[in-house]
Structure formats: structure tokens, C-alpha cells
Amino acid sequence: MKTITLALLFLFAPVLALAAGGSGYDLDSVDTDHSDKASLQRGAKYYQNYCAGCHATSFQRYERVADDLGIPHDLMMENLVFDKSARIGDLMTNNMDQKEAKEWFGAAPPDLTLVSRVRGEDWLYTYLRTFYEDPKRPWGVNNKVFPDVGMPHVLMELQGVQVDSCVGGDDTARDPLTGEKLCGLKVDPERKGSMTVDEFDQAMYDLVNFLSYSAEPMKMERQQLGIYVFLFLLVFLVFAYLLKREYWKDVH
């Protein structure tokens, strides 16, 4: 019995750790789709314009991204690669000095190639949409799923400034009848961004889709291959069964 309990504990330990790791904020779920090339292209555009200045995705190459997303190499280099010394076959690294970055932000911006797998896609989607005004923080913003984050709200010009109406209250409180959240984040009507809430959500979907692709570029291939493997096993089953009948016919 003891061994079974122990085995179960090991089996579920990663799940428990993940469940405990959150900040208690309800994550919004997101359903990424690597076959949606238009979304991935838009995601790559947002990533290169708003994130690549600080972060690297250094396990990925420009060329692979261009090929997988259907972007011609010259367009990729002209419009999406701002480091003019970079070449198409280069890794998507970043020249920011890690030590200086640590002084500026309190923490160096981590590599994002695998972040959607480390943190989860839902976490990432929620993280990017829950920066809110907090005068106590050095950049004037805080984050709901990454409290006291060192990253500034780099998408403020798109989203606008969100204000938290829960201050000091309970983020998870819901109306017992309708189930609606009692308080939450709202864009300040005086300080709107260039996008509406829906447009911003779509943009963040595209960005998460791109980072999800980045963490597993062969996902589509893997799933397609999986279907062939199952078909092969199905056909093989027929022959295996016939063979078994042949071997056992003298025994019975």
C-alpha cells in the first residue's frame, strides 16, 4: 500500500507543484492552433516588434520561422529582423548585456523559446493581458499572475492603462447568483490604447500562438505522423492476427 501511495505521489507531484505555483488568479484559457499561418505571422510581427528588443528565442533560427510560417526570406529580413548584422540562418539571439539588464529591471529578461511550455499557454495569455497600474512599482505597473514582475508594460500603447478595481480585495470573488467577477481589471477610458479590448485579446492570442509554435515547431508534423502510425498499427494488427492463427492452429 505504502509503495502505491508513494508511486501516486510521484505521478501527481508535477501537477501539484504547478497547481501550487500560481498566484491564485483565475487563468483565461487559450486554444492555440499552429495551422493558422496568418495568426502565427501576426504573432511573429508582434514578437519581433515588442519583445525581441529585450528577450531572445535563441533555440530558434530566423530561417526556420520564415519557412514554417510561409514568409519569404527577403521579407523576413527586411520587415521582421531589426538587428541589421543578423543573417537569415542565425539564431534569434539578443545582444542585451545580462548584467546591465539585471540592474535596470531587477532580473534579466529570460529566453522565451520554451516559455509557453514552462509556464503554460493559459498562464502566458493571462500574463500578457493582466498588467495594471500600480504606483508602488518601479515601472508603475504590476501583474496579476506574476506579482512584482520586473518587466515594464511594453504593450501599453496597444492596450492602454488598466486599473484594478479589486485593490486590497479578493480577486476571485464572484457574484453567487450570476457567477460574474465582482471586480477586476478595466482599461481607463481616459488612457485608452490604440486597440479595443477584443483586438488586444486577439493580438495576444496571436503572440501566444507564435510562442507556442516556437516551443514546439514540429507539433503539426508530430500529430500528422501520429495518424500514420496508428493507421500502420491497424493494418499490422490484421497480419499479426493471421500470423497468430497460423502458429496456434496445431496447438488447438
Ligand code: HEC
Ligand atoms: C524592456 C524590456 C522587455 C521587453 C520589451 C519585454 N520584456 Fe518580458 N521580461 C522582461 C524582464 C526584465 C523580465 C523578468 C521579470 C522578472 O523576473 O521579474 C521579463 C519576463 C517575461 C516573462 C516571464 C518569464 C518567466 O517565466 O519568468 C514573459 C513570459 C515575458 N517577459 C514575455 C514578454 C513578451 C511576450 C514580450 C513582448 C510583448 C516582452 N516580454 C517584452 C523585460 C522585457
